[in-house]
Amino acid sequence: MNDIDPALDLRARRTDPIHEELAEIERTWLSPPGFFGWFTHVNHTSIGLRFLVTSFAFFLIAGLLGLAMRLQLVTPLNDFLGPETYNQVMTVHGTAMMFLFAIPAVEGVAIYFVPLMIGARDLAFPRLSAFGYYIYLIGGTVFFASLFVGMAPAAGWFNYVPLSGPEYAEGRGVDIWVTMITFIEVSALTAAVELIVSIFKLRAPGMSLNRMPIFVWAALVMAFMIMFAMPSVIVASAMLTMDRLVDTQFFNPDLGGSPLLWQHLFWFFGHPEVYIILVPALGIVTTIVVTFTQRSVFGYTALVLAIVGVGMVSFGLWVHHMYATGLPLLGRSFFQAASSMIAIASGVQIYCWIATMWGARIRFDTPMLFVLGFFAIFVTGGLTGVMVASVPFDRQVHDTYFVVAHFHYVLVGGAVFPLLAGLYYWFPKVTGRMLHERLGKWSCGIAFVGFNLTFFPMHQLGLEGMPRRIYTYLPGLGWDFLNQLATVGAFVLAAGFALTFWNVFRSLRAGDAAPANPWHAPTLEWATTSPPLNCNFAEQIVVRSDQPIWDWERTGRRAVVGGMRIDRRETIVTTLLDARPQSVQILPTPTPWPFYSAVVLSVCFFGLIFSPWFYVAGIFGAFATFVFWFLPRRRSEVI
């Protein structure tokens, strides 16, 4: 194998015969092999896949922490985890699931598939996505490491002051939490800008905004939400860092500060955050519904508007996390109305999906089964959502297990099930092999049963008054049986997920070879080899509708872009609305500088835990690496 050109070597599992011209463009877009080559990759397929693999590894660890909590709660006064350990485990579980799994996973899906779906050769700023990945990897790894040395934060994933302030949270735990948040902010914001610009400017000629696949719309809305939600947690975490590091008084009520300021800033980010995770999942669901019914989606415009609407309304809901903080009645009423409004947009989506499926011959393979699981779980979570949006009801169940049940229904139903649906749907695209179908169906069924067994009893536990965020409870309160049920359910749920992990593991080596378009999908990611070519498309495509692949079959013709150079990385740039060809962007070649920048910034972020001078060091150190990163290319390379 070694004497074969590496560009060709990768093609061992690809179906197309290769011709001379393709060999050259594939060499141009090749990601260097080898250990040191790994640190220079910039191709979106490489970076997107890393985001996905890393986030699922973190999902696995955070899931095991969830099991540990369930073991602790299986009987009253259990001593499996001590109170301090339980608090750390709970905090790390929540924080990791939100920041280290859900956001990076949906970003990873978008980074991998958006360029393929819009017919681009790569994202607009490939080095930036590589930089975002290293930042995420370093931040996430250190965060988990803190748990194993007993230095983890213990103030919950929302990290409320004053519990997390300098007075009550001694040690480095909260500092590590805040630093990790900084890493994820940077990583998510780079991905957001990257996705927005790529979707605006790098779409294939002819792919006007109203022909974009719904998933791309969802990724666009998600990116805008990240852009406007993350800044408030930047401000909040910067203030907390300063309170702890240089004795500012932002959250100290004795000296003019306000603990509620933290809650406002955090939830102004934290609520959109939930939808940042959900919105791309909606895109995945729509993609799968369209493919598995073999129909155009019902109500394209209504669906897009509903997704945009969810994105916008989600910024007006944050106070419903704060009903119990003594806010004015008028404020609470306003946010109660706004919170109920989100049900309208969600309803429009659900009905669009139902109408698409109505009377269609649905193909019930694993991706579709996970989507159906999503419908059931997410609608249940939505119903309890409308309940807790109402102030009087919320005041009754606030801080009880009812809320735990509600948000697990929304998050696991709204994000994990669609992500697994996407895994089964796109695995053939990414690896060239199919996942095992029967294992997939078992996995879906067991996870669905396990999920409901775990979290449905928590509604009742909450109504019976069991508080959340506690490491144990007293005997004789009547909570024993339902807690045991939930713990059993948690292990069933874990078994369901484990089946999928095993399926991925075995299918990587033993899975059936995937046909070019196994589900007969209409979108462009299926118009190339599986796994995709280094350059994504041998020739960039010109699009005439929102279902290019089905069009080609109908008309027997397809249109492509000619005249692109193949000896350097070029992708076509089009106008924002109508996607008329405008210019050609020359993309950067593999480089280790994003990695060096990430290392320098990481050292300084962690240094900030100990000394404010690392702020200054960070500015100048990062600047120095950025100069090398952006060092101008030779004239001959760009003319």
Added chain:
Amino acid sequence: MTDAAIETEIAVDASGLPRLTPHTHPLWWGVLGAVAIEAAVVANLLTSYFYLMSQSETWPPAGIKPPDPFWATVVLCVLPLSSVTMWWAGRGSDADRKTQLAMGVTASVALASLALVFRWLQFAAFGVRWDEHAYGSILWAITGFHFTHVVSAILGTAVVAVLAWMDYFTSERQLGVVVDTLYWYFVAAVFLPIYLVLYWAPRWL
């Protein structure tokens, strides 16, 4: 996937499309995205300022006067002036007048460095430390945030200036100049709301 049954035609010929597009390059949109993020951070900081203000009986706290606006007003004049020199430099770049470009960006760096000195004097004139009261904390935080931005704009533009004197840019090949100018305008413009809130809100409201 090249299906034999499907006929392929070339509908768009990209060989004649421009490769160097300083004014419509995706990076221009990228910097606009960075500006949107920074603007959102400023909005959050200023909102926090008003929130803390609304939670206090007296603002600034008793015994502390609102900051003296003299140096800030000077900065408010110097920063737009440096934007004018940036704009003039861009005009030179568009017309391939290399010296005008180099002098313009150098003048901007010099003016902004002067603004930094004035900003530094402001810190001294606050009359309150960051650890005395939340008022001092937010005042120092917002000023420090903007200070950092001026520093980063200066650093970036200094690199552009060096490249300009090395005769690197042409009217086609000046993406660096265009995006740096965009960021510069933002750093200069965002001082206006900051100035109004920090110096005049405690007097007028």
